[in-house]
Each structure stands twice: as C-alpha cells, then as structure tokens.
Amino acid sequence: MRVLGLETTCDETAAAVVSLRADGRGEIEANEVLSQIAEHSAYGGVVPEIAARAHVEVIDRLVGRAMDRAGIGFADLDGIAAAAGPGLIGGVLIGLTTAKGLSLVTGKPLLAVNHLEGHALTARLTDGIGFPYLLLLASGGHTQLVAVRGVGDYVRLGTTVDDAIGEAFDKVAKLLGLGYPGGPEVEREAGRGDPERFDLPRPMLGRPEPNFSLSGLKTALRMEAERIAPLTQTDIADLCASFQAAVVDVVVDRTRVALRGFRDIAGPPAALVVAGGVAANQTIRRGLERLAGEAGLRMLAPPLPLCGDNGAIIAWAGLERLR
Numbered sequence: 001m002r003v004l005g006l007e008t009t010c011d012e013t014a015a016a017v018v019s020l021r022a023d024g025r026g027e028i029e030a031n032e033v034l035s036q037i038a039e040h041s042a043y044g045g046v047v048p049e050i051a052a053r054a055h056v057e058v059i060d061r062l063v064g065r066a067m068d069r070a071g072i073g074f075a076d077l078d079g080i081a082a083a084a085g086p087g088l089i090g091g092v093l094i095g096l097t098t099a100k101g102l103s104l105v106t107g108k109p110l111l112a113v114n115h116l117e118g119h120a121l122t123a124r125l126t127d128g129i130g131f132p133y134l135l136l137l138a139s140g141g142h143t144q145l146v147a148v149r150g151v152g153d154y155v156r157l158g159t160t161v162d163d164a165i166g167e168a169f170d171k172v173a174k175l176l177g178l179g180y181p182g183g184p185e186v187e188r189e190a191g192r193g194d195p196e197r198f199d200l201p202r203p204m205l206g207r208p209e210p211n212f213s214l215s216g217l218k219t220a221l222r223m224e225a226e227r228i229a230p231l232t233q234t235d236i237a238d239l240c241a242s243f244q245a246a247v248v249d250v251v252v253d254r255t256r257v258a259l260r261g262f263r264d265i266a267g268p269p270a271a272l273v274v275a276g277g278v279a280a281n282q283t284i285r286r287g288l289e290r291l292a293g294e295a296g297l298r299m300l301a302p303p304l305p306l307c308g309d310n311g312a313i314i315a316w317a318g319l320e321r322l323r
C-alpha cells in the first residue's frame with residue numbers, strides 16, 4: 001500500500017510518498033518540504049495571501065519531485081491524500097484541489113485528511129505503536145491532550161482556553177525582538193539563561209481539568225520585560241529561560257492530570273506521545289520523559305523533521321484510513 005500526501009495548511013508546501021512495511025510501520029520513500037519562512041519573516045507571522053500564492057507556485061513541481069525521489073509513477077499509488085483542514089483556507093484549497101485533480105486523472109481514491117490527525121498518528125508511522133495512547137499535540141495553532149483510541153477515534157481531554165503553546169513562544173519571541181518562528185529562537189536563548197531569575201506564573205497548575213492557558217504567562221513576561229527595559233542580552237536569555245521553565249511546569253502538570261483521566265475512557269495507555277512543532281523543544285521533551293518515567297510509560301516523540309508540518313504525516317494518516 002502506497003500513498004502520496006500533500007500538506008499546504010500553513011506555511012510549508014509539502015509532498016511525500018509513504019508506503020506500508022510488513023512490520024506495520026510506515027516507510028517514507030520521499031518527503032519534500034519547502035518552507036516559506038523567508039517570505040513571512042519580515043511580518044513576524046504567516047500572511048495568508050502570501051502563503052496561498054507561494055503554495056500555488058510550487059505545488060505541482062514539488063509533487064513531481066516527490067514522485068521522482070520515490071522512483072515511482074502514479075500507477076504505483078493506492079491513494080492520494082491531502083490535508084483538508086484545519087488551516088488557512090487559501091492553502092487548504094490549493095493542496096486539496098491538487099489532490100482532487102490527481103485523483104480524477106489517475107482514478108486513485110482521494111483521502112481528505114484532518115491535519116491534526118496527521119500529527120496524532122505520526123508515532124505509528126515511526127514506531128508502530130498500538131492503540132490507545134495519550135497524545136500531547138502542541139503546535140502553533142493547537143494545544144490538545146487527546147486519548148487516541150483508534151484511527152478516527154479520538155477523545156479530547158483538554159485544550160488551551162487562549163493561546164496555543166507554539167503561538168505563545170512566537171509572541172514572546174516577537175516581544176523580545178527575536179526572529180520568527182519563535183520556538184527555536186526562544187529555546188536557543190533559554191539555553192544560556194537563568195530559568196529562576198524571573199518568577200513567572202504557572203497558569204492552570206493543579207486544576208482538575210487538563211486545560212491550558214498561556215496568555216497570562218505571556219503578559220506577565222511582557223510586564224517583567226517592560227519593568228527592566230532596556231533589555232541586555234542576558235536579560236533576554238533569562239526571560240526566555242524563565243518563560244520556558246514555566247511552560248514545562250504547566251505542560252508536565254496538565255499532562256499528568258490527563259493521564260489520570262485517560263484510563264477511565266480508554267484503558268491503560270501504550271505510551272505517552274508528543275507531536276506538533278513544539279515537540280522539537282528539548283526541555284519540554286525532557287519534562288515529559290520524566291513524567292512518562294514516573295508513570296512507567298514509554299515517551300515517544302517524532303524525529304525532528306516529522307515534528308513540524310510535512311507531507312509524510314498526511315500520507316500516513318491517509319494510508320491508515322485507506323487500510
């Protein structure tokens with residue numbers, strides 16, 4: 001079984017070919033990703049109109065490149081998948097319409113994939129784990145704790161009531177004059193800063209529902225920054241380290257609460273899985289590894305190139321649906 005997957009919901013144009021191996025895991029035969037970061041960075045965020053135009057300019061060439069890299073023709077595919085949302089509508093239309101066109105011409109089934117399902121099933125592509133598992137999905141647009149019970153069988157245990165975690169990293173970066181996307185920049189600064197210098201709040205800590213709130217933390221950081229301005233390099237590093245430490249505490253606490261509720265609705269979890277762009281953060285990963293260790297669970301995080309948006313996770317989700 002082999003599926004072509006297209007991803008165009010945000011600022012990556014991506015096409016990939018994934019096939020099913022005999023051991024149940026996926027094999028990535030091609031994974032072409034074109035980032036638009038350079039086109040958006042002057043604006044400090046993704047500009048939907050620029051994104052849509054950039055997708056439409058490269059999508060067909062990128063599909064060709066993925067097919068060449070995999071060394072296959074359209075006849076060798078069993079399905080054509082595209083992320084059908086959620087996302088910026090201009091981008092979604094381009095990926096989905098391209099997939100529909102290819103599906104019509106080749107007669108192969110079209111697989112409309114929810115972008116979040118792509119992130120949710122990545123650990124099965126890479127590690128072949130069984131259901132059920134607890135997923136922390138943390139990206140620029142979403143922060144959710146989900147009980148993954150099967151393909152298409154998801155129970156959301158918690159979510160953010162305001163900003164997504166990645167969004168909070170991006171906003172903090174912007175506030176401190178760092179580049180976009182903010183996550184990697186804040187993590188780099190945090191690496192040389194003092195996480196205890198600023199006593200920032202841990203919103204939602206100890207609450208019985210595993211929800212998140214990030215906007216108050218971001219505001220507290222802004223007030224500290226304004227209080228001590230003008231900022232030195234050390235101030236920026238210390239602010240980033242203190243912010244990241246607060247986020248890790250919140251993430252670990254919220255995930256611990258979700259693990260408690262998990263058993264009642266899904267039985268014993270096979271693993272704790274983290275996915276989405278924020279899963280690239282090493283300090284957050286270490287916090288979750290500690291938590292998984294306490295609970296006697298495996299912690300799985302996709303390899304870095306599969307944390308962010310890409311076509312392989314969409315192709316794999318399409319393949320799981322087709323199967």
Ligand code: KG4
Binds near residue numbers: 170183184
């Ligand atoms: O999954 P993704 O590539 O796109 C969305 O679907 O949003 O996630 C991108 C988000 C951005 O907000 C980015 O700042 C964040 O993931 N991110 C990070 C790190 N790398 C990327 N956040 C914290 N630490 C990182 N190392």
Ligand code: ZN
Binds near residue numbers: 115119139277308309
């Ligand atoms: Zn994503």
